[in-house]
Amino acid sequence: MSTHQNSANTDKRIDATLRLFAHAQPPANLEQRIHARLHRETAHAHANLVNRLGNFFFAQRMIFASAAAALACCAIVIGSVQHSRQRSFPATGIHVSSPGSGLGAASGTHIAPQPVPVPENAHSRSERKATGGRATISRDTHKPKGVAVPEATQPEKP
């Protein structure tokens, strides 16, 4: 066989093999299957997107809740500090509570509307006398009912 014939034969074999690809026919209903897969993937992608959004918002919800709690704490602290700075403390000494303020009910000094008369015996209602280092209460002291007062005993003489 001549070289020329060989070459022609080789070309023929190459062309025949390449023609396999040129005439390859896709399987039946390829287009329908492509559309079905595209449809399926689109639905899947949509579902994934919804899931991802759900996860995103769940994570965000936790962050927002934490941030809101932190903000509320800050607001409480700042508010209480502001409040304590705005309060005017009265000067030491006589505490005169302003009527109707609701503050200092126990410690407030009640100023009598008229002068208080001095008692006749010029003594306070109860008088304590220290006798020999012991506290004594005089017999005529007005005492509330139901309180038993032991009799005063004279200290023993050595």
Next chain:
Amino acid sequence: MSSFEAQVGDWFYTQPVLKTREDVSEIITALVAEYSTTLYRVAYSVTRNSAEAEDIVQETFLRVLKHQGKLDEIRDARVWLVRIAWNLSLDRKRRSKARPETEDIADLVRTLPSGERRADDEVISSQEHARVLALIDQLPAKERQALLLSALEELSTAEIASICSTTESSIRSRIFRARRELAELLTKQRSSR
């Protein structure tokens, strides 16, 4: 019409219009109808397996769906799609190198309609095809790509050049070199037998 109005008109004409889902679906349907067979052949020329080639075609259109925002920028859909299919095929081929292809080629030869086969082809057995294909796989990547794409009648030399990102003359010389090397390999193989 003044030149300003013409410019404004041109501007509005060239601005991409936001496409609705129905528009995108229609475009993809049209692309599938027009190019699915070509893409199947491209994928088959690399993988030589019918199922894999079909999977690659589906994958190619999934890529189109994924990058649907770029549809307006695509100048030549055929070139773009073939390039995607080619790259996917190479990836697939790399992953499944161990699989024998002879049976698929034999199936193809058997199932090819007789009207599409020439009288010369009848005398070439499927083993012979497998031998030539094995030698094609030994060619350098660029030459092999040019040779396989040139086998597809749908693609012009200019389109193959666009797919390979090179010039037409470069494609012609690659095809020439590929055929020469293939012929040498075949001759060498025949003389060794």
